[in-house]
Amino acid sequence: MTSAKANILLVDDHTLILQGIRHVITQMPEIDKVYTASSGAEALLLIRTQPFDLYVLDVELPDANGFDLIGQIRQKYPEARILINTMHEEIWILKRLSQTPISGAILKSADIHELTLAIQTILKGGQYLCKRFRTILNRLHTDEQLKEQLTLREMEVLQAIAKGxxxxxxxxxxxxxxxxxxxxxxxxxxxxxAKNAVDLVLKAIHLGIIPLGHK
Known part of the structure; x- marks a missing residue:
């Protein structure tokens, strides 16, 4: 990246969060202007007018799916740098984010230092995942490795145990x-x-080996 300061598009439907993050970002010496949008429609209007050096997006918007918005940005600007800022820690969302072409992700539970570090890292051409995101993904990877260790017959026995x-x-x-x-x-x-059959079933549900309420 050149010495020119960056223009950022910040998209979030929570006004307090939007203004709070905007305030923090505008204090950064690397940043020129911060544009804001509180909906997918507003974001698309801005995206169509000009490219941005960084897009900071929430994945849940009132009128748009964040993943669809990422796709539309990528379609128009294939090299776009996208940082996801979300409160969602559900495994399926984080797993999908890990498989999505983005430059980084940070959870809203992270502190301001991590947010500014993420922005600085991505603007320099790097990638950034916040500590908690990495921890959850590492646990998910471990869980998936464990699931792969179970044989087909063991899966059948486990499902039968879950049925009582x-x-x-x-x-x-x-x-x-x-x-x-x-x-x-x-x-x-x-x-x-597992310590006993109940513990076995609960752990299997937690790992996603058998669905919750398996009958």
Whole structure:
């Protein structure tokens, strides 16, 4: 990036957050102007008029899907630098963000220092994920590795345990011996580090191996 100061588009539908972040960003020496939009429609009007050095977006807007907005920015400006600023910590959102062509992501629970550091890093051509985002993604990666360790038969036994079946019922269901089912049960308890059947099912639900309310 040249020595010229950057123009930023800030998009957030919460007025206090929008103005608060704007105040912080305008104090940064790297920044020239900060444009704001409180809806997807407002953002698109500004995006059509000029490119920005950085787009700071929320993923949830009253009239637009943030992921769709990212796509529209990318379509018009393929090299656009996009920083996501969101309060959402749901695994599926963070996982989708990790697979989306953005320059960085920061959770609104992060402090101001991380926000300014993210902006500085991205304007210099780098990428930035806030500490909590990285922690959640690392945990997700670990969980997925654990899921991959379960065999197909262990998955069947786990699902049957979740339905409340006992060893004999599972053995009859899968046409194997009770000893075989007990062996699978012990393997499951070990892999998921569970203390008992209830703990096993709860951990399996938490990891997304079986859905909540599995019947």
């Amino acid at each position: 079946y006992n060893t004999r019922e599972i053995a009859n269901l899968l046409h194997v011996s009770g000893n075989t089912i007990e062996s699978h049960r012990k393997s499951l308890m070990s892999k998921l580090e």
